[in-house]
Amino acid sequence: MKKSKNYVGIDISKLTFDVAICNSESKYKYFKFANNHEGFILFSELLNASESICIMEASGPYYLKLATFLSESGIGVCVVNPLIVRRFSQMRMSRAKTDRKDAMLIAEYGKTERPNLWQPEADYVLELKQMQAYLEQLNKNRTGYIVQREAFNQNPIKSKTLEKSINSVLETIEQEIKQIEKRMELIIKTHHQEMFNQLKSIPGMGAKTSLFLIVISGGFSKFKNHKQLASYVGISPRIFESGTSVKGRSKICKMGMSKIRAMLYVCAWSAKKCNKTCKELYDRLVEKGKSKKLALIAVVNKLLKQAFAIATKKEYYSVKIN
Structure with a gap:
């Protein structure tokens, strides 16, 4: 027994x-x-x-x-x-x-x-995750120094020494970010070269966004469908509605990763012009009176759906993939 x-x-x-x-x-x-x-x-x-x-x-x-x-x-x-x-x-x-x-x-x-059993991740996956966390911290530091520099620039009396110091730190951070991103891309190309190229074939999807999608999804192995991926990234719709007494506007659930979300928004701006399916979706929603922001979020979801389909089917972009 x-x-x-x-x-x-x-x-x-x-x-x-x-x-x-x-x-x-x-x-x-x-x-x-x-x-x-x-x-x-x-x-x-x-x-x-x-x-x-x-x-x-x-x-x-x-x-x-x-x-x-x-x-x-x-x-x-x-x-x-x-x-x-x-x-x-x-x-x-x-x-x-x-x-x-x-x-x-x-x-x-x-x-x-009864959740699924956990399996240790490959060394290169752990390295990518560590680099991703470090990169997020570097970007936060860069933003902080840029804000600090702007504050100093508003002061009528400026310290040339301090200005030089801040610019030097920012330059160092920028160089470090480029080196880390270059190393991450090298690892991705070593282990997921074909998937990386396939994701880049999506109109509007850039190389950097493709790279980070592979990193956060574990090569698209961590999620069963694109909805789970969207939820993880933090762009899944969250609707507050109960019976007839409580109704609210749909909001996106932002419990996810701000950096990849920002990158996807940039991709969506491009995709609504050059990606046929995304353009049709965006135009249709705007014509129906939806806000441009909501239409853009819908395009982000569509891009994730296309990316998930391409990565799991292991094929390049075509208009059929929507």
């Missing part, structure tokens, strides 16, 4: 992780371990590898070492989006907020939803 899996909830932080293990009487036992190799070993000794599945949230970089250790030890691991667990908590009207309660809630989510 096949034994049922024992779902173990893990609430992880920078220095420690709390564990909730359910016993045969459906009662939880709680443990706390150091978030290091010694703590991983002590934790794994409590588990039956063939019967246990550990559930943890993708909490920044803190989960990765433990998830990798457990996976390499033959213990099932599921890494879930913290937002999904939060929604699960709200549905159960759970208000308590402690590390123990969080670990138990994560275990309950695992038992109820």
